[in-house]
Amino acid sequence: RVVRAADPALVLSHGQRPARLFARAAAPGTVMAVCVHKPVFDVTPDTHYLCVGRHLAKLAIERGAPVDHVHFIPNAVTPPSVQAAPFARAGHSVRIVAAGRLHRKKGFDVLIRAIAHLRAWGLEATCEIAGEGEERPHLEALVAELGLGGDVALSGWTADVPAFLASGDIFAFPSHQEGFPLTLLEAMAVGLPVVASEIDGPIEMLKDGVNGRLVPEDDPDRLAEALGELIADRPAARAMGQAARTLVLSQYGPDELARRLEVVVDLMLTKT
Structure with missing residues:
Protein backbone atom coordinates (compact mmCIF):
# COMPACT_ATOMS: atom_id res chain seq x y z
CA ARG A 1 0.00 0.00 0.00
CA VAL A 2 2.81 2.40 0.82
CA VAL A 3 4.59 1.81 -2.50
CA ARG A 4 1.41 2.21 -4.52
CA ALA A 5 0.37 5.35 -2.64
CA ALA A 6 3.78 7.04 -2.73
CA ASP A 7 4.64 6.03 -6.31
CA PRO A 8 8.38 6.38 -5.58
CA ALA A 9 10.99 6.96 -8.25
CA LEU A 10 13.28 4.50 -6.49
CA VAL A 11 12.84 1.68 -3.97
CA LEU A 12 15.88 0.60 -1.94
CA SER A 13 15.47 -2.65 -0.03
CA HIS A 14 17.71 -4.27 2.55
CA GLY A 15 17.52 -7.88 1.48
CA GLN A 16 15.90 -9.66 -1.45
CA ARG A 17 12.66 -10.73 0.20
CA PRO A 18 11.33 -7.17 0.56
CA ALA A 19 12.75 -6.34 -2.86
CA ARG A 20 10.61 -9.03 -4.48
CA LEU A 21 7.49 -7.77 -2.70
CA PHE A 22 8.12 -4.13 -3.59
CA ALA A 23 8.87 -5.01 -7.21
CA ARG A 24 5.35 -6.44 -7.56
CA ALA A 25 3.77 -3.26 -6.20
CA ALA A 26 5.98 -0.66 -7.90
CA ALA A 27 4.88 1.05 -11.09
CA PRO A 28 6.73 0.32 -14.36
CA GLY A 29 9.89 2.36 -14.60
CA THR A 30 10.53 2.47 -10.84
CA VAL A 31 14.23 2.01 -10.11
CA MET A 32 14.74 -1.06 -7.92
CA ALA A 33 17.81 -1.42 -5.72
CA VAL A 34 18.93 -3.93 -3.12
CA CYS A 35 21.49 -3.39 -0.38
CA VAL A 36 23.62 -6.55 -0.17
CA HIS A 37 25.10 -7.44 3.22
CA LYS A 38 25.88 -11.15 2.72
CA PRO A 39 27.24 -13.33 -0.11
CA VAL A 40 23.96 -15.26 -0.38
CA PHE A 41 21.94 -13.36 -3.00
CA ASP A 42 20.59 -13.71 -6.53
CA VAL A 43 20.88 -11.24 -9.38
CA THR A 44 17.73 -10.14 -11.19
CA PRO A 45 17.52 -8.03 -14.38
CA ASP A 46 17.45 -4.23 -14.14
CA THR A 47 18.14 -4.22 -10.40
CA HIS A 48 20.87 -2.12 -8.80
CA TYR A 49 23.03 -3.65 -6.08
CA LEU A 50 24.46 -1.53 -3.26
CA CYS A 51 27.16 -3.71 -1.72
CA VAL A 52 28.66 -3.08 1.70
CA GLY A 53 31.90 -4.84 0.73
CA ARG A 54 34.02 -4.83 -2.41
CA HIS A 55 34.00 -8.64 -2.40
CA LEU A 56 30.19 -8.53 -2.54
CA ALA A 57 30.29 -6.09 -5.46
CA LYS A 58 32.63 -8.47 -7.27
CA LEU A 59 30.21 -11.34 -6.60
CA ALA A 60 27.28 -9.34 -8.00
CA ILE A 61 29.18 -8.71 -11.24
CA GLU A 62 30.28 -12.36 -11.47
CA ARG A 63 26.64 -13.40 -11.08
CA GLY A 64 25.55 -11.28 -14.01
CA ALA A 65 24.77 -7.79 -12.75
CA PRO A 66 25.93 -5.04 -15.15
CA VAL A 67 28.95 -3.16 -13.85
CA ASP A 68 27.04 0.14 -13.90
CA HIS A 69 24.34 -1.42 -11.71
CA VAL A 70 26.75 -2.41 -8.93
CA HIS A 71 27.80 0.13 -6.30
CA PHE A 72 30.10 -0.08 -3.28
CA ILE A 73 28.80 1.66 -0.15
CA PRO A 74 30.50 0.41 3.02
CA ASN A 75 28.74 0.26 6.36
CA ALA A 76 29.10 3.15 8.76
CA VAL A 77 28.84 3.68 12.52
CA THR A 78 27.88 6.65 14.65
CA PRO A 79 30.95 8.14 16.37
CA PRO A 80 30.89 6.70 19.91
CA SER A 81 30.59 8.85 23.01
CA VAL A 82 33.12 6.62 24.81
CA GLN A 83 36.71 5.75 24.09
CA ALA A 84 38.76 2.76 25.20
CA ALA A 85 41.86 3.06 27.35
CA PRO A 86 43.65 -0.21 26.59
CA PHE A 87 45.82 -1.68 29.37
CA ALA A 88 45.13 1.26 31.69
CA ARG A 89 43.77 -0.82 34.58
CA ALA A 90 46.76 -1.46 36.80
CA GLY A 91 46.72 -4.74 38.67
CA HIS A 92 44.04 -6.32 36.47
CA SER A 93 44.26 -9.16 33.97
CA TYR A 252 33.05 5.22 8.01
CA GLY A 253 30.86 7.75 9.80
CA PRO A 254 27.31 8.94 8.99
CA ASP A 255 28.48 11.92 6.95
CA GLU A 256 30.57 9.74 4.65
CA LEU A 257 27.69 7.27 4.31
CA ALA A 258 25.29 10.09 3.40
CA ARG A 259 27.73 11.48 0.83
CA ARG A 260 28.27 8.09 -0.81
CA LEU A 261 24.58 7.24 -0.79
CA GLU A 262 23.59 10.59 -2.31
CA VAL A 263 26.02 10.09 -5.18
CA VAL A 264 24.75 6.58 -5.88
CA VAL A 265 21.07 7.54 -5.63
CA ASP A 266 21.62 10.36 -8.13
CA LEU A 267 23.45 7.94 -10.41
CA MET A 268 20.69 5.32 -10.23
CA LEU A 269 17.99 7.86 -10.99
CA THR A 270 19.80 9.05 -14.12
CA LYS A 271 20.07 5.51 -15.56
CA THR A 272 17.57 4.67 -18.28
Whole structure:
Protein backbone atom coordinates (compact mmCIF):
# COMPACT_ATOMS: atom_id res chain seq x y z
CA ARG A 1 0.00 0.00 0.00
CA VAL A 2 2.81 2.40 0.82
CA VAL A 3 4.59 1.81 -2.50
CA ARG A 4 1.41 2.21 -4.52
CA ALA A 5 0.37 5.35 -2.64
CA ALA A 6 3.78 7.04 -2.73
CA ASP A 7 4.64 6.03 -6.31
CA PRO A 8 8.38 6.38 -5.58
CA ALA A 9 10.99 6.96 -8.25
CA LEU A 10 13.28 4.50 -6.49
CA VAL A 11 12.84 1.68 -3.97
CA LEU A 12 15.88 0.60 -1.94
CA SER A 13 15.47 -2.65 -0.03
CA HIS A 14 17.71 -4.27 2.55
CA GLY A 15 17.52 -7.88 1.48
CA GLN A 16 15.90 -9.66 -1.45
CA ARG A 17 12.66 -10.73 0.20
CA PRO A 18 11.33 -7.17 0.56
CA ALA A 19 12.75 -6.34 -2.86
CA ARG A 20 10.61 -9.03 -4.48
CA LEU A 21 7.49 -7.77 -2.70
CA PHE A 22 8.12 -4.13 -3.59
CA ALA A 23 8.87 -5.01 -7.21
CA ARG A 24 5.35 -6.44 -7.56
CA ALA A 25 3.77 -3.26 -6.20
CA ALA A 26 5.98 -0.66 -7.90
CA ALA A 27 4.88 1.05 -11.09
CA PRO A 28 6.73 0.32 -14.36
CA GLY A 29 9.89 2.36 -14.60
CA THR A 30 10.53 2.47 -10.84
CA VAL A 31 14.23 2.01 -10.11
CA MET A 32 14.74 -1.06 -7.92
CA ALA A 33 17.81 -1.42 -5.72
CA VAL A 34 18.93 -3.93 -3.12
CA CYS A 35 21.49 -3.39 -0.38
CA VAL A 36 23.62 -6.55 -0.17
CA HIS A 37 25.10 -7.44 3.22
CA LYS A 38 25.88 -11.15 2.72
CA PRO A 39 27.24 -13.33 -0.11
CA VAL A 40 23.96 -15.26 -0.38
CA PHE A 41 21.94 -13.36 -3.00
CA ASP A 42 20.59 -13.71 -6.53
CA VAL A 43 20.88 -11.24 -9.38
CA THR A 44 17.73 -10.14 -11.19
CA PRO A 45 17.52 -8.03 -14.38
CA ASP A 46 17.45 -4.23 -14.14
CA THR A 47 18.14 -4.22 -10.40
CA HIS A 48 20.87 -2.12 -8.80
CA TYR A 49 23.03 -3.65 -6.08
CA LEU A 50 24.46 -1.53 -3.26
CA CYS A 51 27.16 -3.71 -1.72
CA VAL A 52 28.66 -3.08 1.70
CA GLY A 53 31.90 -4.84 0.73
CA ARG A 54 34.02 -4.83 -2.41
CA HIS A 55 34.00 -8.64 -2.40
CA LEU A 56 30.19 -8.53 -2.54
CA ALA A 57 30.29 -6.09 -5.46
CA LYS A 58 32.63 -8.47 -7.27
CA LEU A 59 30.21 -11.34 -6.60
CA ALA A 60 27.28 -9.34 -8.00
CA ILE A 61 29.18 -8.71 -11.24
CA GLU A 62 30.28 -12.36 -11.47
CA ARG A 63 26.64 -13.40 -11.08
CA GLY A 64 25.55 -11.28 -14.01
CA ALA A 65 24.77 -7.79 -12.75
CA PRO A 66 25.93 -5.04 -15.15
CA VAL A 67 28.95 -3.16 -13.85
CA ASP A 68 27.04 0.14 -13.90
CA HIS A 69 24.34 -1.42 -11.71
CA VAL A 70 26.75 -2.41 -8.93
CA HIS A 71 27.80 0.13 -6.30
CA PHE A 72 30.10 -0.08 -3.28
CA ILE A 73 28.80 1.66 -0.15
CA PRO A 74 30.50 0.41 3.02
CA ASN A 75 28.74 0.26 6.36
CA ALA A 76 29.10 3.15 8.76
CA VAL A 77 28.84 3.68 12.52
CA THR A 78 27.88 6.65 14.65
CA PRO A 79 30.95 8.14 16.37
CA PRO A 80 30.89 6.70 19.91
CA SER A 81 30.59 8.85 23.01
CA VAL A 82 33.12 6.62 24.81
CA GLN A 83 36.71 5.75 24.09
CA ALA A 84 38.76 2.76 25.20
CA ALA A 85 41.86 3.06 27.35
CA PRO A 86 43.65 -0.21 26.59
CA PHE A 87 45.82 -1.68 29.37
CA ALA A 88 45.13 1.26 31.69
CA ARG A 89 43.77 -0.82 34.58
CA ALA A 90 46.76 -1.46 36.80
CA GLY A 91 46.72 -4.74 38.67
CA HIS A 92 44.04 -6.32 36.47
CA SER A 93 44.26 -9.16 33.97
CA VAL A 94 44.13 -8.18 30.31
CA ARG A 95 40.49 -8.06 29.23
CA ILE A 96 39.69 -9.42 25.75
CA VAL A 97 36.19 -8.65 24.47
CA ALA A 98 34.14 -9.97 21.57
CA ALA A 99 30.54 -9.47 20.49
CA GLY A 100 28.05 -10.97 18.06
CA ARG A 101 25.38 -13.58 17.59
CA LEU A 102 26.41 -16.92 19.05
CA HIS A 103 26.46 -18.69 15.71
CA ARG A 104 28.94 -21.17 14.28
CA LYS A 105 30.08 -18.74 11.57
CA LYS A 106 31.22 -16.23 14.21
CA GLY A 107 34.06 -18.52 15.32
CA PHE A 108 33.75 -17.93 19.06
CA ASP A 109 34.89 -21.52 19.67
CA VAL A 110 38.19 -20.55 18.00
CA LEU A 111 38.52 -17.61 20.40
CA ILE A 112 37.82 -19.79 23.44
CA ARG A 113 40.53 -22.23 22.37
CA ALA A 114 42.91 -19.29 21.86
CA ILE A 115 42.23 -18.15 25.44
CA ALA A 116 43.17 -21.65 26.62
CA HIS A 117 46.50 -21.26 24.79
CA LEU A 118 47.15 -17.90 26.47
CA ARG A 119 46.52 -19.42 29.88
CA ALA A 120 48.82 -22.36 29.07
CA TRP A 121 51.53 -19.83 28.18
CA GLY A 122 51.15 -18.13 31.55
CA LEU A 123 49.49 -14.95 30.22
CA GLU A 124 46.79 -13.59 32.49
CA ALA A 125 43.84 -12.70 30.30
CA THR A 126 40.08 -12.94 30.62
CA CYS A 127 37.54 -12.91 27.83
CA GLU A 128 33.93 -11.73 27.75
CA ILE A 129 31.70 -12.47 24.75
CA ALA A 130 28.52 -10.41 24.45
CA GLY A 131 25.73 -11.95 22.41
CA GLU A 132 23.16 -14.70 22.32
CA GLY A 133 22.29 -17.54 19.96
CA GLU A 134 21.97 -21.22 19.28
CA GLU A 135 25.67 -21.93 19.83
CA ARG A 136 25.50 -21.06 23.54
CA PRO A 137 25.25 -24.71 24.77
CA HIS A 138 28.20 -25.76 22.61
CA LEU A 139 30.31 -22.81 23.73
CA GLU A 140 29.44 -23.33 27.39
CA ALA A 141 30.44 -26.99 27.08
CA LEU A 142 33.74 -25.99 25.46
CA VAL A 143 34.48 -23.50 28.25
CA ALA A 144 33.86 -26.25 30.81
CA GLU A 145 35.89 -28.82 28.86
CA LEU A 146 38.92 -26.50 28.74
CA GLY A 147 38.56 -25.48 32.39
CA LEU A 148 38.02 -21.83 31.54
CA GLY A 149 35.04 -21.11 33.78
CA GLY A 150 36.93 -18.36 35.56
CA ASP A 151 38.44 -16.91 32.39
CA VAL A 152 35.67 -16.82 29.76
CA ALA A 153 32.20 -15.31 30.26
CA LEU A 154 29.24 -15.51 27.87
CA SER A 155 27.32 -12.48 29.08
CA GLY A 156 24.39 -12.33 26.64
CA TRP A 157 23.21 -9.26 24.77
CA THR A 158 24.29 -5.83 25.93
CA ALA A 159 22.20 -2.68 25.59
CA ASP A 160 25.26 -0.45 25.13
CA VAL A 161 27.70 -2.03 22.69
CA PRO A 162 30.21 0.89 22.54
CA ALA A 163 30.47 1.01 26.34
CA PHE A 164 30.98 -2.75 26.48
CA LEU A 165 33.69 -2.62 23.83
CA ALA A 166 35.42 0.35 25.48
CA SER A 167 35.70 -1.67 28.70
CA GLY A 168 38.16 -4.03 27.03
CA ASP A 169 41.87 -3.95 26.27
CA ILE A 170 41.72 -5.94 23.01
CA PHE A 171 38.89 -6.86 20.64
CA ALA A 172 38.87 -10.32 19.04
CA PHE A 173 36.96 -11.03 15.83
CA PRO A 174 37.42 -14.71 14.86
CA SER A 175 34.58 -14.88 12.32
CA HIS A 176 34.45 -17.29 9.36
CA GLN A 177 32.23 -15.19 7.06
CA GLU A 178 31.32 -11.50 6.96
CA GLY A 179 30.07 -8.71 4.74
CA PHE A 180 31.47 -5.48 6.18
CA PRO A 181 31.14 -6.15 9.93
CA LEU A 182 29.61 -3.39 12.03
CA THR A 183 30.86 -4.82 15.33
CA LEU A 184 34.44 -4.66 14.08
CA LEU A 185 33.89 -1.04 12.98
CA GLU A 186 32.45 -0.24 16.41
CA ALA A 187 35.46 -1.75 18.18
CA MET A 188 37.82 0.20 15.95
CA ALA A 189 35.81 3.38 16.57
CA VAL A 190 36.35 3.24 20.34
CA GLY A 191 40.08 2.83 19.79
CA LEU A 192 40.56 -0.82 20.72
CA PRO A 193 43.44 -2.79 19.22
CA VAL A 194 41.77 -5.56 17.22
CA VAL A 195 42.66 -9.03 16.00
CA ALA A 196 40.44 -10.32 13.19
CA SER A 197 40.21 -13.27 10.83
CA GLU A 198 41.87 -12.63 7.48
CA ILE A 199 38.64 -13.00 5.48
CA ASP A 200 36.53 -10.90 3.12
CA GLY A 201 35.24 -7.89 5.00
CA PRO A 202 37.94 -7.40 7.65
CA ILE A 203 40.68 -7.37 5.00
CA GLU A 204 39.01 -4.32 3.45
CA MET A 205 39.15 -2.48 6.79
CA LEU A 206 42.42 -3.56 8.37
CA LYS A 207 46.06 -3.41 7.36
CA ASP A 208 48.00 -5.93 9.40
CA GLY A 209 50.36 -4.31 11.86
CA VAL A 210 49.09 -0.80 11.09
CA ASN A 211 45.54 -0.51 12.43
CA GLY A 212 45.05 -4.06 13.69
CA ARG A 213 46.14 -7.65 13.29
CA LEU A 214 44.90 -10.18 10.74
CA VAL A 215 45.24 -13.91 11.38
CA PRO A 216 44.27 -17.02 9.41
CA GLU A 217 40.66 -18.09 9.80
CA ASP A 218 39.89 -21.02 12.13
CA ASP A 219 43.37 -21.07 13.66
CA PRO A 220 43.33 -20.73 17.47
CA ASP A 221 47.13 -20.99 17.65
CA ARG A 222 47.71 -17.98 15.38
CA LEU A 223 44.90 -16.05 17.05
CA ALA A 224 46.50 -16.67 20.44
CA GLU A 225 49.90 -15.65 19.12
CA ALA A 226 48.55 -12.34 17.79
CA LEU A 227 46.71 -11.63 21.04
CA GLY A 228 49.88 -12.46 22.98
CA GLU A 229 51.94 -10.14 20.80
CA LEU A 230 49.56 -7.24 21.49
CA ILE A 231 49.69 -7.97 25.20
CA ALA A 232 53.50 -8.06 25.10
CA ASP A 233 53.89 -4.82 23.10
CA ARG A 234 51.27 -2.53 24.58
CA PRO A 235 52.51 0.75 23.09
CA ALA A 236 52.24 -0.79 19.59
CA ALA A 237 48.80 -2.17 20.44
CA ARG A 238 47.58 1.25 21.59
CA ALA A 239 48.96 2.84 18.42
CA MET A 240 47.05 0.32 16.27
CA GLY A 241 43.89 1.10 18.23
CA GLN A 242 44.27 4.82 17.64
CA ALA A 243 45.00 4.29 13.94
CA ALA A 244 41.84 2.18 13.68
CA ARG A 245 39.78 4.85 15.42
CA THR A 246 41.11 7.58 13.13
CA LEU A 247 40.25 5.50 10.05
CA VAL A 248 36.68 4.78 11.15
CA LEU A 249 35.90 8.33 12.23
CA SER A 250 37.21 9.75 8.96
CA GLN A 251 35.94 7.14 6.48
CA TYR A 252 33.05 5.22 8.01
CA GLY A 253 30.86 7.75 9.80
CA PRO A 254 27.31 8.94 8.99
CA ASP A 255 28.48 11.92 6.95
CA GLU A 256 30.57 9.74 4.65
CA LEU A 257 27.69 7.27 4.31
CA ALA A 258 25.29 10.09 3.40
CA ARG A 259 27.73 11.48 0.83
CA ARG A 260 28.27 8.09 -0.81
CA LEU A 261 24.58 7.24 -0.79
CA GLU A 262 23.59 10.59 -2.31
CA VAL A 263 26.02 10.09 -5.18
CA VAL A 264 24.75 6.58 -5.88
CA VAL A 265 21.07 7.54 -5.63
CA ASP A 266 21.62 10.36 -8.13
CA LEU A 267 23.45 7.94 -10.41
CA MET A 268 20.69 5.32 -10.23
CA LEU A 269 17.99 7.86 -10.99
CA THR A 270 19.80 9.05 -14.12
CA LYS A 271 20.07 5.51 -15.56
CA THR A 272 17.57 4.67 -18.28
